[in-house]
Amino acid sequence: MTELHKIRVEVNGALVERTVEPRRLLSDFLREDLGLTGTHVGCEQGICGACTILLNGRAARSCLIFAVQVDGAKVMTIEGLSNSGAVRHLQDLFSKHRALQCGYCTPGMIVVAYDLLQHLPSPTAQEIRDGMSAALCRCTGYVGIIEAVTEAARERVAAVDCATPVHMTSD
Amino acid sequence: MQNRPPKSWRDAVEHEINIPDQPILATDKVRYVGEALAVIVAESRYLAEDAAELIEVDLEPLPAVATVDMALATDAPKVHDDLKSNVVARLRIRKGDAAGILASGVRSIRHRFTNHRYLAMPIECRGVVSQYDSRSDSLTIWSSTQVVHWVRREVAVRLGLPESRVRCIAPDVGGGFGVKGHVYPEDVLIPYLARRLGRPVKWIEDRHEHLLNSTHARDDRHDVEVAFDDKGRILAIRDNFVKDSGAYTPVGIGAPSNTIAHLLGPYDIPHLEAAATVVVTNKTPNAPYRGSGRPEGVFVMERLMDLVARELGMDPVELRLRNMIPPERMPYSVGIPYRDGVPVVYDSGDFPAALHEAINALGGLEAIRAEQRAAWAEGRFLGLGVASFVEGTGAGPFEGATVRIDPSGEIFVATGACAQGQGHETIFAQVAADEWGVTPDQVTVSIADTGSIALGYGTIASRSAVNSSSAIRKASAVLRQKVFAIAGHLLECAIEDLELRDGRVSVKGVPTMSISLAEIAQAARPGWDHRRPPGMSGGLEVTEYFEPPTVTWAYATHAALVEIDRITGAPIIRKYVVVHDSGVLINPKLADGQVLGGVCQGIGGGLLEEVIYDQDGQLLTGSLMDYLVPTASDMPPIEVIHRETPSPLNELGVKGLGEGGAIAPPVAIANAVCDALRPAGYEIFATPIRRSEILKAIDKILG
Structure with missing residues (x-):
């Protein structure tokens, strides 16, 4: 169980090589070995969603995956999504709609929202609620979170409908 | 305990309180599933969990006390051997003569109500990190607590250190809702280990531990009688309730006394008799969680309202x-x-x-x-x-604020509140900005750090907006007198002629005659060439404590x-x-x-x-x-x-x-x-x- 394995993972666009124990959780690997502490750990039971990352482009719970399982895969964490600007607008909308209080769930929420909007470009209100139920928030009652994701979805639809990118105005 | 009830309460309420102490680690007897009985320190969490697997615990099973009925049975095993029974507190409050009204033949109904056990469950579990400095024999503690000053006091007392050598900080805590509102064994144990080992020690609770070991809440049972007349006027209420405190009672009688104090709600009801019996059982300790005793009493009262309405055929x-x-x-x-x-x-x-x-x-x-x-x-x-x-x-008893104006003109505010996402930094900056006629971004707020203010109470009981804001206002008022005195001295005018506007003190009606807070702070500096009025002490810093009347x-x-x-x-x-x-x-x-x-x-x-x-x-x-x-x-x-x-x-x-x-x-x-x-x-x-x-x-x- 403690014999070390060498893994090569693309994390936030950069190739990372490390030796890890096979039992090492991906969440611990990201936070402790790579110092990417934006991935939060809330339950390690796959329920709360605070540790959500993108694995080969889809949302996944990093607390339910061993680091050795992502050998050869592409991992994107909240840091990668933030630094590339991919979730900048979602972050602004979370701020605008007070979609966070303590902020502990927020990195996972943003990744869940990003994944939802990537794969459901024009979600219905119910699809947004159900999709965002992949992560737990204990502070906000989800009201601001749903408003933020709804506005992001609406803007995407508007942007797709127009031939040229629309100027985003805040209402 | 943070505070025992004041004498005026003890004189006014029939009570009997025997709250048992909670050990840092269980010795001799483990009282609930999840109670820590050993601690392992290792260089990684994985090694520590390996080591935990190696511990063999030799426990003799004792009969369990799993419910309040089991706890109150005449032959019940005692959860705490040194107590007379499993009852750790009794409270009784009366007004008027509820018993007399209920016995007088008026209409009445009686029901039993149960509030189940549930809990706060912030998305971030608890955690404590501590670092020891052997040169100064001092400890720094980062704890996900709502009460940094209480943690400091408890650690200082338990480890025999002066409070000045213990600093507790609770930055950016991931939700609290009451479950982080008291001192836990880990708050003391981790600093103890850091000092003993001479190395930083970190403990992060996982969710399973949180469910087992962070305090639960609610969990009481009420036997209630209510008397009323044909017009629907509630005449009297008698409520005897039993609260399942779990194995320990970390915040004493807080929740049950809240239940009693809030039972009558917004209604004019002349007669009340309410009695609480707090019992210990072999469950996780019960402590305040958002509402703390109020949801329980409100459930009883508001269900009764509907039940009485039904009796009378009234909406x-x-x-x-x-x-x-x-x-x-x-x-x-x-x-x-x-x-x-x-x-x-x-x-x-x-x-x-x-x-x-x-x-x-x-x-x-x-x-x-x-x-x-x-x-x-x-x-x-x-x-x-x-x-x-x-x-x-x-709720009191107090919260303090230090307000300081830096030579740059920036306002610095420190207070004993501890935020877990409520937005304290924002509202305290707003309050201070209003006091000083500046914008909130010109205010720096320091909270949840015993290094910033000597005394504090913390964020529980919906208290910080009231107490910290009032303390900021009070300290600002005192500091303003000094600011105005210096401004009057520099502008050569009477203090009564001055006003504060847009971060400047100016002569009323003569906006050109003004001086900025930065200039006043520079004038107030201690040392050579200061420009204070004769006899005035240096600096622009005031600490005041707000003590609400109730x-x-x-x-x-x-x-x-x-x-x-x-x-x-x-x-x-x-x-x-x-x-x-x-x-x-x-x-x-x-x-x-x-x-x-x-x-x-x-x-x-x-x-x-x-x-x-x-x-x-x-x-x-x-x-x-x-x-x-x-x-x-x-x-x-x-x-x-x-x-x-x-x-x-x-x-x-x-x-x-x-x-x-x-x-x-x-x-x-x-x-x-x-x-x-x-x-x-x-x-x-x-x-x-x-x-x-x-x-x-x-x-x-x-x-």
Whole structure:
């Protein structure tokens, strides 16, 4: 169980090589070995969603995956999504709609929202609620979170409908 | 304990309190599943867990005390061998003669109500990190606590250090809601280990440990009698309740005394007798969680209101209005003491207006009843649930603030509050900015750090907006005298001729004659060539402590329109309305967030969340797969309406609002479900609301 394995993972666009124990959780690997502490750990039971990352482009719970399982895969964490600007607008909308209080769930929420909007470009209100139920928030009652994701979805639809990118105005 | 009740309370309330001490690690006897009995320190969590596997514990099973009935049985095993029994506290409060009224032959009903055990469950679990400096024999503690000064004091006392050598900091805590509002064994154990080992030590709780070992809440059982007349006037209430405290009682009698103090709610009820019996059992300790004893009492009172209305064939809304204290009787003296020993006096507000407003937001009573009748005619079950309550907020005994003006002109504020996402930095910056005529971004706020202010109490009991804001105002007022004195000295004019505007002190009516706060701070500097008036001490820094006279009384009405899903029995909340008055709002958006978050937790407590133990005291809900927390899909449309009646008890007119949202949802929803299923005569006497029971009621109606 403690014999070390060498893994090569693309994390936030950069190739990372490390030796890890096979039992090492991906969440611990990201936070402790790579110092990417934006991935939060809330339950390690796959329920709360605070540790959500993108694995080969889809949302996944990093607390339910061993680091050795992502050998050869592409991992994107909240840091990668933030630094590339991919979730900048979602972050602004979370701020605008007070979609966070303590902020502990927020990195996972943003990744869940990003994944939802990537794969459901024009979600219905119910699809947004159900999709965002992949992560737990204990502070906000989800009201601001749903408003933020709804506005992001609406803007995407508007942007797709127009031939040229629309100027985003805040209402 | 943070505070034992003051003498005035002890004199006014019949009581017997024998709260047992909680050990840092269990010795001789383990009293609940999850109680720590050994500690392992390793260089990684993985190694530590390996080591834990190697520990062989030689435990002899003892008979379990898993319920209050088992605890109160005459031959019950004792949870604490050094106590006389499993009863650790008894409280009794009386006003008027409830027993006499109930015995006088007036109409009355009696019921047993049970509030189940559930818990705060912040998304970030607890954690403590400590570092020891051997050169100065001092400790720094980073704890996810709501009470940094209490942690400092406890660590200092337990480890025999002066408080000045212990610093506790709680930066950016991921949710609290009360569960982080007292000192835990780990808060002392981790600093102890850091000092003993001479190395930094970190402990991060995992979710399984959190469910086992962070405090649970609610969990009481009431036997209640209520007397009333034919017009629907409630005459007397007698409530005997038993609270399951678990193995220890870390915050003493806080929750049960809240239950008693809030039982009568916004109603004018002349006779009360309320008695609490707090018992220990082999369960996780029970401590305050958002509402702390209030949801329990409000569940009892607001269910009773509907039950009495049913007895009389009266609409529950009408019954409430007949008993509510009218605004012209404010301030209203209830005739019982609060936990601070001061008589309960509702300070301001309009209770009936809040009820009317809530009903109107759902379309008005007549329209709701017409829709309900139409629904019944179609075989659908639609109901209205109302819950009105009052809430003592902003509890003392004190909070302090240091206000300083730097030579740059920036305002620095430190206070003992500890934020877990409420937005304290924002509102305290707003309050200070208003005091100094600057913008909030010119204010730096330091909270949750014993290194910033000598004394503090912390963030519990919906108290920080009231206490810290008032302390900031008080310290600013004192500091302003000095600022004006220096400004008068420099501008060569009388202090009375000066005013503060846009971060400058200027001569009234002569805006060109002014001086900036930065210039005044530079003039005030100690040392050579200062420009203070003769005899004045140097610097611009003041610390003041605000000691509130007593609590401010927030109040609210929650109203829910609920339709029952006939197939699953699920209560579907079509709309939920909160009309809430917590005095002057410092920041309405943040206030909304507090109320909405509270309602979500209340909905969870009413419908989803439940801590379950078996008869051996084994926890059966040890993961988030077993303990259900509401998700985005569980949230109904919610409308929050604020009323703003200023409190006369502090200069800002604010009341607290951190907890209110979580108090009423379980009973508002229960009342709506019972109202929907009136054709079956269905009544709820215990939380959580169970779909299985609802389905039975539906079967009864549909035959």
